[in-house]
Amino acid sequence: MTTPARRKGVRWTVGRMLTAGFAVALVALGVVGAAAYARIGALMHAQQPLTRSHRVLGGIGKLGDLVNATDRTQREYLSDHNTASLQLYRDTAGLLDQTLDEVQHDTADDPAQQRLIGQIRPLLAAPDLAAPAENDFNRVTALVDAMHDRENAVLDQHLDAIDQSARRTRLLIIAVSVGTALFVAAAGRWITKRITSAAHVVTEAAERVIEGDLTRPAEVTGPAELAQMARAVNSSMAAMATARDEALAATAAKSAFLAAMSHEIRTPMNAVIGGTSLLNDGPLDAGQQELVDIVRGSAESLLVIINDILDFSKIEAGELVLDEQPVNLHGLLDDAVNLVALTADAKGLRLSVEMAPNCPLTVIADETRLRQILVNLLGNAVKFTDRGGVSVRVTFVEDRLRIAVRDTGIGIPPDQLDRLFQAFSQADPGTRGRTGTGLGLVISRRLAEAMGGTIQVTSTPGSGSTFTVEAAVGLSDENVALSSRTPARRRRTHQPPLHVLLAEDNPINQRVAELMLTRRGHTVDIVDNGADAVRAVHEVAYDLVLMDVQMPVLDGLSATEEIRSAPPAHGSPRIVALTANATADDQAAGRRAGMDDFLAKPIQEADLDLVLSGGHPRATPAAPPTGEDDDIRASIAAIAGADFANQVRLADILLAFARRLPAVLADIDNAVVDGDHARVDRLAHGLKGSSGTLGAHRLAGACARLEAYAQKRDVAGQAATLRELHDRADVAGRAVTSVSQELVAAAA
Template sequence: MSRILYCLTVEHDWRWTLAAAVLCVFGLGAAFRLLVEARRLQRARRREVALLGAVVGGVTVFSTHFVAMQGYDAGGDVRYGLALTLLSLALGVGGVVLGSLVLLAGNRRLHRGIGGMVGLSGVAAMHFVGIAALELPGRTIGWDPVLAVAAVVGGLAMALLTGAVIYGKGTPRFAATCMGGALSVIILHFTAMSAMAITPDAVTTAAIGPTAGSSTMLTVLAMMILGLVGAAGTAAWLGYISRSSALHQIREAIDAMPDGLAFFDADDRLVLWNNRYDEVNPELSSNLQAGMTFREIIQIGLNEGLYAEARGREKEWITDRMQSRRALSAMMEQRIAGDRWLRVADRRTAAGGIVTVCTDITDLKNDAQALAEARDAAQAANAAKSQFLANMSHEIRTPLNGVIGLAQALGNTNLSPQQAEMLDLIQSSGRTLQVLLSDILDLARVESGRLELSEETFDLGSAVRDAAQLYEASAREKGLQFFVEIAPEVDCWIIGDQVRLKQILTNLVSNAVKFTGEGFVSLTAAPGPTRDGVQTLRFSVEDTGIGFDAQTRDRLFSRFEQADGAITRKFGGSGLGLAISRQLSEMMGGDLDCESEPGGGSAFILTVPFKAAKAPVAAPGEAIDDGTAAHATVRVLLADDHPVNRRVVEMILGQANVALTSVEDGAQALQAVRDGDYDLILMDMQMPVMDGLTATREIRLHETAMGLGRTPIVMLTANALPEHVSAAEAAGADRHLPKPFDAAELLHLVVALPRTMAGSIAA
C-alpha cells in the first residue's frame, strides 16, 4: 500500500492525476449514457448508438491512461512507439465494445457484472501494451509481479461490483455507476504504475519503428478529449431528445384521452390540463390559467351558477368539496347547469400533487333514466298483464261455471239417449276449456315468476293413484291395459307440492292415453338415482302409442308444440302441457325428459327430489263426514251477483237437503248473517256494493263482537289465482272453491264442512 501511495503522490503530478480522473468520470458517464439510450431505441439505431458509446468508453480509458502518463516522472525523456500505442488503443476500444455487447444482451446482474469485467480486461491489456510502447533512452522498465496482479484483480473486482451492484435507475445510482467505473480504471492504472520500476541502463536500444514525443502525444490527447466532449454533448443531446420525445408522446396521449385531465401541484395550483378538460368544462375554459388554485376555479363555477347542488349553500358546498379533495382518492358525481353531469375523480400523487379526471356522464345518466322509465313501464305493464289475467280468468270462469254446472245438474234429470250424448259432449268441451284456461294461466304465472311451490306433507301413493284414476276409465274405454305400480320404498308420506306433482303426472298420463290406440299405458313410481348426495323420486309414464322421432323430441317441450300439425288436428290440444310440466319439474329441483321412436311408443321420465316425511297423526274430531249418514237440513247463505251462477248453485243444491238463501252482494250477505243463523256461507269474491273479502271480514267481526260461533265460509269464486286464495284466507274464509266447480265436490263440501268444523270446535 505504501508503494502505491508513494507512486500516486511522489511519482505523479497531482494536476495531471486530477485531470485524468475527471476525464475518466465524465467520459465514462457519456459512454454509459449512450448505452442507456441505446436500450430505448429501435434495433437499427440501437447498434449505432451502442457502438458509439463503446468507442467513447474505449477512447476515454485510453485518454485517461496517457493523460496520467503525462504527469508521471520517468526520470528523463519519454517517447511513444506508434505501433504499440495504436495497438493499445485498439485493445482498449475493443475490450469496451465486447463488454458493451454483453451488457446489451441482457439487463440482469450477471450480464452487467460480466460486461464490466470484459471491458476492464480490455483496459488492462491496453494499459500494459501502452507501457510497452514507452521508449526510455538509457533506462529499462521492471515489474513487481504481485502488484501487477493486484492491479488487474482490483480493477476487475471494482468493475464487477459496479455492474452487478451499484448500477440502478435514478440519477444518484447513475452517478455512482460513473464513479465506480472510473475507480476501477484508476485502481488498475495507479496500482500497475506502482508495480513498475525504472532503472538506468547503459545499453541504449534503438527505437523500433516510428515514435512520437510528449508534445505530439499531448496534441493527440487534446484531439481525443475534444472528441469526448463532442460525444458527451451528443449523449446529452440524445437524452434531451429522448425525454422531449417521451414528454411529447405523453402530452399527445393526455390530449387524446376521452376524459378531461388536470394536474395540480402540492399547493393545489393548476399546472397543466388537456383539451378534453376544456371541452367538459366549457364555462371555465376561457378562465383557466396555469397557477390558478382549485379553490379559485370552483369559485368561477359558482359565480357562473354551474353547480345546481350548491345553490343556497355555497359556503358549505365549498367546504365539503375541499374536504373531499384532501383525501387520498375521491370520486363524486356533479350536476352542471344545462342538465349535464360530470364524474369527478381526484387522486393524490406521491409528491402531494392532485390529478383530477372529469368524465362527461350525461349520456349515461340519460340512459339510466331511460332504463328506469322503461323498467317502471315494464313493471306497470306486468301489473296490467297480471290484472288482465285475473280479470280474464274471472270473466271466463264465470260463464264456464254456468255451462259445466248446469250440464251436471241436467245430467241428474231424465234424458233421452240423444240428449245424454249431447250432454256428454257439452261436459267434455267444458272440461277441455277448463284445462286450457288453467294451462294458459299457469304459463303466464311461470313466465312472470309469480308461481310459487308449496311445501306440504302428503301421501305420495295416494297422490299417484289419484292422478292415474282420472284417466283410467278413458283408457279402459279405448281397450287399453292400464297399470299403476308404486315401489314399496316410495309408497309413503313426503314433503312437496302435491297439486303441482299431480298436475305433471295427470298431464303425462293424459297424453299417453290420448296418443295410444292399442296396447297399454303404465305409470310407475320408484326410487331414483342419488344426485349430489340427494335422493330422488323417479316417475315413468310409458305407452305403446304413435311415438316420435329425435327431431320432434328436441322441440316437444316448447310451447304450443306437438309432434306435428297433423297430430294437433287429429288429437287436439294446445301444446302447453309439456312446456308447463318441464318448467314445474325444474322449479321442484328436478327434470323431465323422454325417450321414443316413431310407432314404438314413448316413455316420459320425471325425476324430483325425494323428501320423506312421517305420516301425520289425525286428532280427534278431524274426521270428515262423508255425507252418507242422515243429517238435518243444512242452512246455506249464497252471495253472488251473477244470476246464472246463483241459479246453477240452486239447481245443484236442490238435489240435497239444503235450505238455500240467495243474496246479490256482500252488504246483503252481512245483513242476512245479522238477521239469521246459517250453517254455511257461499261467498263470491267480486261483487258490487261490498266485495266478498270485505263482507267476510265484517262477518268475522260481527261473530267476535256478539260472541257467536264461527260459521264456515267458502269462497265460491272465479278468482282462482294463488294470491286470491291467500287473500281469502287472510280475510277469514275457511275454504276456496274455484269456478267452474264440480257439482259433486260442492255437494260434499256443503254437507260435510259444517259437521267437520263443529267437530273440530268441540274437540
C-alpha cells in the first residue's frame, strides 16, 4: 500500500534519516579504524630491521668474545704445551669460524660489513701455533669493533626512521579522527535541523490555531511524518476558518437584527420620553406626577438597555470605530464621578479619586468610549455597594493608562468571576437582587480591548471588588487641559480664556473655585499639594496659578519659591495666593516668596475678576451683621449665578459638606482630648477654609480661634472653643442642608 508520503514524493522519513545518520557515523568510525590499522601495520613492519640489527650486534659481540678467547688459549698452549689447552684452542677457533659465518649471513645486505668480514677471515685462517701472530688478533679485534660501530650506526638510522613514522602515524590518526568527527557532526546537525525545523513549523502552526490565527498554514516538505502532520494541521485550519466565517456571518446577521430592532424600539421610546417631559410641564396632581416620574424613569432605563444592545451589536459586527482625540483626564474623571455622585450620596457612600503624580494632563484616546467604560464600572460599584465607598485610582506606565475602581460592596464568589464578561449574563443573578442586561461589562471589556488593553477583576465575597481597566493611549504634544470640564453654558466676559492651575487641598474649595472659573470660560487643572503644583508648572504653560498657602507635602510659599528659583523653560505664570489669613504679615511673606497677588478666602466674585484681569483685590468693606443662613445663601448665589449646571453641582457640594461635618467634628474632639495640637491645627484650618468658602463665616471664625489656640498649645482655650464650634457647626449644617434642598428643587 502506498503511503501519503510516497504519493507526495516525500521519501525521507524520520526513521530513515536517523538510520542514515547512524550509518554515516559507522562509516566514519571504520575509516578511522582502517587508517589506524594500516599505520600500525607499517610500524610493526619497521620493527624487523631493528630485530636484525640487535641480532647482528649480538653476533658481533659473541665474535669479539671468541677472538679474545682464541688469543688467550693460544697463549696458554704456548706457555705449557698442554694437550687440553690445544683442544680448547681448536674448539674456540671452530666456534669463532661458525660465528663469523652467522654474522656474515645476517649482514649479507650490508656491503660495508661484508668488507670487514672479508678482512677478518684471512687473519683467522689456520694460525701457526708454533709461531703465533699477536698482531693478527689485534687487527681482528679492531675489525670486530668497526663492525660493532657500523651496526650501531645502522640501528640508530632505523630508530630515527621508526620515530618519524610513528609521528606521521599519530598526525594521520588525529587528522582523520578530527575530519571524521566534523563530518559526522555536520551530518548529524543537518539531520537534526531537518527534523527539528519541520517540527518547529508544525508546532508554530498549531499554536497559531490555538490563538485563532488561521491565515498562515504550515509549509513542510519533509520528513514524511512531519509533512503529514503539517497537512493535518492545515486541514484543521481550513475547517476552522470555514466554521469561523460561518459563525461571523451568523453573528453579523444577529447583530444586524438587534440593531434594526433596537432602532425600531427607540422611535416609540423617544415619543414616550418626550411625552412625559411635556406632561411634566403641565399642571399635575401628586398622583399624576408620581406616575409620570415612574414612566419617564422606566423609559430612560429601557433606553439605557437599548443603547447597550446597540453598542454590543456594533462590536459584534466589527463596526466599532474609535475617535481618538486629546482627552483631559481630570475632566473625564469629574464627569464620570458626577454622574454617579447623587446615587452614591443617597446611599451614604464615599467617593474618592486619586491620580498618580506621573499621570499626564492630556492623553490621546476615545473620550466617549473611555468615559463609557468608567461610568459603567462606577455605576456597578455604586449599585452593588451598600456601605463604605468607592474609590478610583489612576496610574500611568509608559503608554498604558490604568484606572482601578474599587468598592467595599458584596463582592463576587470566585466561581462566578468567569460569568462577568459573558454576554447577557450576571454573576449569581438569583442572590444579588440587582437588574441589568448583563452587557455592561462585556461592552466595557470589548471597548478596552479595542483600545489595546483589557479589564481585570479581583474580588473577595463580603469585602468588595476591584475592576482595573487598562488602555493604550497616546500623549498630546501640547499636553494641555481641554475644556471638557467647562459647563455648556459659559458666562461670557471681556477676558480671554485663561489656563489656570488651582493648587488647593480642600475638596470643597477645589470644586467651588473650579465652578467660579469655568463659569467665566477658563480652563482649570487641579492639584492638591505644592509639590504637584511645581511639577505641573514645569510641564504645562499656565497663565495663572491660584496657590493655597497651607497645603501638605509642600506649602504654597515653598512651592512658589521653587518655581521662582528655577522657572520653567516656557516662562513663569502669575502666582496668586489663596489664603484665609490675608494679614499684612502674610502678604509680606507671600511677596518675599515671589507671589504676585493675594486672594482672600472666601473668594468674592469681584476680587476674583480683578485677579483674573491682572488687577488687585479690593479691600472688602465690613458688611452689616446677618444670620449664618443669609451668609450662606449670599455666597452660594454669588458662586452659582444663573448657571443651572453650577447650581446642581453646588447642591452636591453643600450636601457632601453637611454629611462630612459630624465626622470632622468628632476628629477634632478626639485630637483635643489626645492633646495632638498639630492635628487640631490642621483639622481646624481645613474646616475654616471650606466653611468660609460656603459663607459659614461664624463657623469659620470659631475654627480660626481653635486654630490659634492649637498653635499656642493652649489646652484650656481649645477645650473652651469646642462648645462654640459645635454650636456654630449645628447652625451651619442645617443652613447648608436647607440651601442644598432649595437648589435641587430649583433645578428640578
